[in-house]
Amino acid sequence: MTDLPADTVLRVRDLQTHFELGSRIAKSVDGVSFDVKRGETVAVVGESGSGKSVTSLSIMRLLSSPGRIVGGEILYRTSRGEVVDIAALPERTMRSIRGREIAMIFQEPMTSLNPLYTVGDQIEEMIRLHEPVSTAEARKRAKRMLELVEIPAADRRLDEYPHQMSGGMRQRVMIALALSCNPNLLIADEPTTALDVTIQAQILDLLRRLQREIGMSILFVTHNLGVVAEIAHDVVVMYTGRVVEKSPVESLFAHQKHPYTQGLLACIPNASRDRGAAGERLRLNPIPGNVPSVTALPPGCSFAPRCPYRIEKCEEAPPLMEAAPNHLSRCWRHEIL
Amino acid sequence: MAAVSSPAIIEASFVSRLVTRKTVMIGLLIIAVIAVLAILAPWIAPYSPSRLSVVNRLKPPSGIYWFGTDEFGRDVFSRTIYAGRLSLLVGASVVAFAAVFGVTLGLVAGFFRRLDTPIARIIDAMMAFPDILLAIALVAALGPSLVTVIVALGIVYTPRLARIVRASTLVIRELPYVEAARALGVPTWRIMSRHVLRNLVSPILVQGTFIFAYAMLAEAGLSFLGLGVSPEIPTWGTMIAAGRQYIGQADWMTWFPGVAIILSVLSLQMVGDGFRDLLDPRLRKDL
Secondary structure, eight states: OOOOTEEEEEEEEEEEEEEEEETTTEEEEEEEEEETTTOEEEEEEEOOTSHHHHHHHHHHHHHHEEEEEEEEEEEOEEEEEOEEEEEGGOOHHHHBBBBBTTEOSSSSSSTTSOOTSHHHHHHHHHHHHHOOOOOHHHHHHHHHHHTTTTTTSHHHTTSOOGGGOOOHHHHHHHHHEEETTTTEEEEEEEETTOOOOHHHHHHHHHHHHHHHHHEEEEEEEEEOOHHHHHHHHHHEEEETEEEEEEEEHHHHHHHHOOOHHHHHHHHHHOOOTOOOEEEEEEEEOOOOSSSTTTTSSSSOOGGGGGGGOOOOGGGSSOEEEEEEEEEOOOOOOTOOO | TTTTOOOOHHHHHHHHHHHOHHHHHHHHHHHHHHHHHTTHHHHHHOOOOOOOOOGGOOOOOOSSSOOOOOOOOTEEEHHHHHHHHHHHHHHHOOOOHHHHHHHHHHHHHOOOHHHHHHHHHHHHHHHHOOOOHHHHHHHHHHHHHHHHHHHHHHHHHHHHHHHHHHHHHHHHTTHHHHHHHTTTTTOOOIIIIIGGGGGHHHHHHHHHHHHHHHHHHHHHHHOOOHHHHHHOOOHHHHHHHHHHHTTTTOOOHHHHHHHHHHHHHHHHHHHHHHHHHHHHHHHHHHH
């Protein structure tokens, strides 16, 4: 068994997840590496198609065929202190890791709960599935879970069906469900995307508080850099299946060392910044072009066709370079950025 | 999302909508009457279904023999309600048989991709046979008896249920809440039973009603052809088969069991249709 530093819960090393579509191979995740430390939050950021969701599904081993992990390691430290390589675990062992060790919540709180059962039923099922407790005890704990995620009148809410709750409430229930087995690591795949901004802020607050109290690590997948600034300790920016920039959150927001990250930040509308000299409203600043398909990547730097800083050297694929202490960038020109 | 209401609310409104539907109510009423008559046959029947009375053979319906008598002087009314027991037994057993095997096959085919193609092809192949022909072949191969009839008809109707269950499973398997359940470590068999099967209750119920009716009809057909249960046990099919020879002199011998078949099949179809109309829109919305 490979070793892992004591403060690290998850180490993804050179992960390669491919989808074989006939003769074409989509390298959805192509050599991604990052660490998640105990009690910290790592945000994986990128547009649709950047491979961020496939990365999280790879860690859960929930890829649907023809997706397959073809290379790399996913080292995980279990609650008993053992280090396992999730990429190589048999499915049976994996089942005992899902939920109990690593739990995952999804983007769609509206449809992530079974409409046919009360939320209490669903939380109790999860508790009883992983631990041998009585029905009464499971119910008591389900109620505690709802209180933990700050749902008022938890006793009454237990007997409600998902449709009787708002989106924010349902996402809280999903979090309660995910946390009901005390996981070490929570993977949150765009958990706030479907929610409006005030609810988003509440859910982020909740996750931060739970992290402080329980000490779990969070892998937060999002396309929203505003959310990243709120919650993350470290940020991994992905583009076309590769990490293009990786750094602690302060360093990333202070100076982006990759034009893609700059572009993502420039996309965020800003009421005071987006005004001209006379106070007129300016247009938004999208990144020109689209994310290229992972089956037809341009040679060299995959961001080059959309990049305002592109030079001849960009036809050669850049490696991940240290642009500042602890701050990696996959751009030949990171020094001038 | 407001369209999705809770099962409790659906059930309440389902029952109230059900009773406001005339066809469903009439259908349920007829089935209830037939079921009560069949179950209570020993107490209701004025005579034993096998009591012979040579002097009273081929008597037309009267105050003494409500439905008349047959060629051996047996009371047609008593025989008709006794035959109902067998028809209901066959119908119910076939539905149970088809439900157990059809739901299992359908769930497995829909859930495990590798098994889908072989199971789906077998289902298609079996559906290619005309129902009654397949049943005749199976009974001929296994030898006629009550159990054979049930098994043969069960085999005939299993693919119908399996196909519906498979199709719905394919849809539900991809729903976010199934993925969410998997991500939280819910084992596959639990996802199948709790999350998928629970969603399939209404289509299974609807199809089950139809299969009940088809099975009763098919049993009558098999008995009529002499491939069902032994001729001395009264069933609607054997009664019609026997009455056929006397249809010129004693048409009541075929009339009453015939009407019994028509009424029970028609009422089951009415109820099934009602179920389908009431349950399907909800199903489409929920999925």
